[in-house]
Amino acid sequence: MEYIDLHAHMVSRTTDDYVQMAMTGCVALTEPAFWPGWDRSSADGFEDYFRQITDFEPKRAAQYGIRHYTWLCLNPKEGEDRALAREVLRRIPRYLDRPNVLGIGEIGLNRVTRNELATFRDHVELALEHDQLIHIHTPHLEDKHKGTRVIVETLLEYELDPGRVLIDHAEEHTLEMILGNGFWTGLTLYPQTKVSPERAIDMLEMHGTDRICVASACDWGPSVPVAVPQFILAMRRRGHPDALIRRVVFENPAEFLGQSPKFQLPEGRGMLAGAAA
Numbered sequence: 001m002e003y004i005d006l007h008a009h010m011v012s013r014t015t016d017d018y019v020q021m022a023m024t025g026c027v028a029l030t031e032p033a034f035w036p037g038w039d040r041s042s043a044d045g046f047e048d049y050f051r052q053i054t055d056f057e058p059k060r061a062a063q064y065g066i067r068h069y070t071w072l073c074l075n076p077k078e079g080e081d082r083a084l085a086r087e088v089l090r091r092i093p094r095y096l097d098r099p100n101v102l103g104i105g106e107i108g109l110n111r112v113t114r115n116e117l118a119t120f121r122d123h124v125e126l127a128l129e130h131d132q133l134i135h136i137h138t139p140h141l142e143d144k145h146k147g148t149r150v151i152v153e154t155l156l157e158y159e160l161d162p163g164r165v166l167i168d169h170a171e172e173h174t175l176e177m178i179l180g181n182g183f184w185t186g187l188t189l190y191p192q193t194k195v196s197p198e199r200a201i202d203m204l205e206m207h208g209t210d211r212i213c214v215a216s217a218c219d220w221g222p223s224v225p226v227a228v229p230q231f232i233l234a235m236r237r238r239g240h241p242d243a244l245i246r247r248v249v250f251e252n253p254a255e256f257l258g259q260s261p262k263f264q265l266p267e268g269r270g271m272l273a274g275a276a277a
């Protein structure tokens with residue numbers, strides 16, 4: 001089944017992973033800017049990274065028939081450094097016109113500090129100023145609920161369309177506050193921590209499929225680039241019809257991402273329900 005992986009950090013994956021994703025039906029993916037596992041020493045380091053995800057990585061993905069889109073920001077962890085954040089934010093606009101850039105992300109909070117929140121606000125304002133979609137990371141484990149609440153409350157202070165914002169890494173205890181305020185959300189499927197395919201299916205069975213996407217969030221840690229096809233298999237084993245599965249793995253991300261005129265699927269990939277199921 002064709003699918004779109006809305007959250008994949010391909011800079012930390014090999015070409016073998018692109019092959020696996022292409023062979024299991026991935027037609028497009030989006031790569032949020034992230035923390036690479038170590039702190040960068042300067043704004044120049046971020047610019048090199050922005051060139052990698054706006055130039056090199058889409059070409060690499062194209063060799064496997066996958067459309068590569070991306071989001072730009074200074075991630076929540078490094079966002080603690082306000083001087084660095086200001087300098088990186090000053091440089092981001094020059095990359096926003098690149099053909100594969102859909103918006104600002106993954107911004108958000110890590111330890112929910114005052115500095116992180118200030119950097120988060122700067123990014124939201126930058127996105128609004130440039131009419132960009134927004135992709136948001138929520139903290140993990142004990143900071144998840146509090147961090148998500150602070151993010152939602154902060155966003156509600158702005159005059160923004162919640163339908164143009166996706167708040168990612170949702171779990172059972174944060175899904176309602178995200179969806180209830182009109183935002184999109186993502187369930188990230190991880191082998192060890194975070195959400196398993198079975199937990200994701202439980203949540204979909206309880207909440208329905210509106211404004212919910214799933215993604216692998218594959219990166220440099222333990223993660224599975226083919227987590228979405230694994231989810232598709234788990235959905236089938238639970239007895240869900242292909243039309244419903246396709247809604248979650250293809251039509252929903254296409255609807256959210258399609259709000260950017262830059263988001264185009266490869267030739268011949270239908271957007272209509274059941275068109276290529």
Ligand SMILES: [Zn+2]
Nearest residue numbers: 032034106217
């Ligand atoms: Zn991520």
